[in-house]
Amino acid sequence: MQRVNDMATTTLEFSGSLRSTIGRTPLLRIRRLAPAKPHVELYAKAEFLNPGGSVKDRAALAILDDGERRGLLREGKTILDATSGNTGIAYAMLAASRGYKLKLCVPENVTPERLRILRAYGAEIELTDAMDGSDGAIRQARRIHEAEPDRYFYADQYNNDANWRTHFDTTGHEILEQTDGRVTHFVAGLGTSGTFVGIGRRLRAHDAGIHLVSVQPDSPLHGVEGLKHMDSAIRPGIYDPTLADEDVRISTERAYAATRQLALEEGLLVGVSSGAALAAALDVASRIDQGVIVTVFPDTGTRYLTETFW
Numbered sequence: 001m002q003r004v005n006d007m008a009t010t011t012l013e014f015s016g017s018l019r020s021t022i023g024r025t026p027l028l029r030i031r032r033l034a035p036a037k038p039h040v041e042l043y044a045k046a047e048f049l050n051p052g053g054s055v056k057d058r059a060a061l062a063i064l065d066d067g068e069r070r071g072l073l074r075e076g077k078t079i080l081d082a083t084s085g086n087t088g089i090a091y092a093m094l095a096a097s098r099g100y101k102l103k104l105c106v107p108e109n110v111t112p113e114r115l116r117i118l119r120a121y122g123a124e125i126e127l128t129d130a131m132d133g134s135d136g137a138i139r140q141a142r143r144i145h146e147a148e149p150d151r152y153f154y155a156d157q158y159n160n161d162a163n164w165r166t167h168f169d170t171t172g173h174e175i176l177e178q179t180d181g182r183v184t185h186f187v188a189g190l191g192t193s194g195t196f197v198g199i200g201r202r203l204r205a206h207d208a209g210i211h212l213v214s215v216q217p218d219s220p221l222h223g224v225e226g227l228k229h230m231d232s233a234i235r236p237g238i239y240d241p242t243l244a245d246e247d248v249r250i251s252t253e254r255a256y257a258a259t260r261q262l263a264l265e266e267g268l269l270v271g272v273s274s275g276a277a278l279a280a281a282l283d284v285a286s287r288i289d290q291g292v293i294v295t296v297f298p299d300t301g302t303r304y305l306t307e308t309f310w
């Protein structure tokens with residue numbers, strides 16, 4: 001199925017599959033919040049427009065495809081992983097569409113919206129202690145898998161190369177196409193790090209001079225859903241700390257403020273990690289006189305409406 005903006009040039013198909021709606025997201029120009037500099041452009045990849053509402057649709061699709069291709073995921077297996085929500089929603093959507101069962105280990109402080117969405121797709125959820133964060137969920141998923149390895153396909157998004165590779169093959173490639181190869185700076189938050197590592201490697205393969213900026217919360221106890229404080233967390237196996245030219249820290253308060261601004265001044269109702277990415281991208285924009293900065297807005301703000309910061 002073609003997206004609307006492709007319609008003018010291509011034949012419209014009416015029999016598209018769910019997978020055909022994942023990816024090929026628009027690259028949005030951020031105009032009102034960007035500094036008024038004639039030679040600085042700021043763009044955000046609108047990953048909240050994926051069908052599951054987040055960038056994680058891409059990783060989940062790639063991980064399940066890879067598992068099926070390698071014969072590890074097949075009829076009768078239950079998909080298992082730890083997730084703070086978005087990857088779980090993506091797995092749940094795809095598992096339902098392919099007829100697989102799904103079991104997720106989720107920290108109990110996940111927003112109620114996410115839990116309701118997961119349950120609507122029929123996922124089985126095991127809540128883990130909020131104080132243990134996403135690491136507690138990871139440890140529980142490992143325990144479940146070790147106890148019954150034959151029953152589960154352990155998707156393991158933190159250590160699965162299919163995660164970053166799909167961003168190399170799809171998201172990174174799209175950013176090069178959508179900017180006509182003009183991108184000079186790339187800014188993205190670190191969760192599993194799949195987005196940053198995959199896109200970063202793709203952009204570097206195109207031009208070794210592209211400046212890569214990774215974004216983390218500034219403390220272990222933070223409110224930036226989806227991002228990890230790498231120094232204090234279980235480090236994802238796919239994370240490559242040598243890739244970034246700069247690794248910046250953003251406070252929860254700054255991420256909240258930028259998220260509010262995106263809704264009020266750009267008309268973009270996105271999640272808190274988008275606010276963190278914007279704050280870091282604005283810091284880059286404020287110190288250069290020329291360049292094309294691209295960042296990623298990972299998920300929709302409708303998943304955070306019960307939060308009080310709005």
Ligand SMILES: Cc1ncc(COP(=O)(O)O)c(C=O)c1O
Pocket residue numbers: 054055056086087189190191192193194195196225226227271273274298299
């Ligand atoms: C809201 C949100 N932002 C950012 C990320 C980070 O993406 P990645 O896991 O590719 O590093 C995630 C990952 O779950 C997320 O849910």
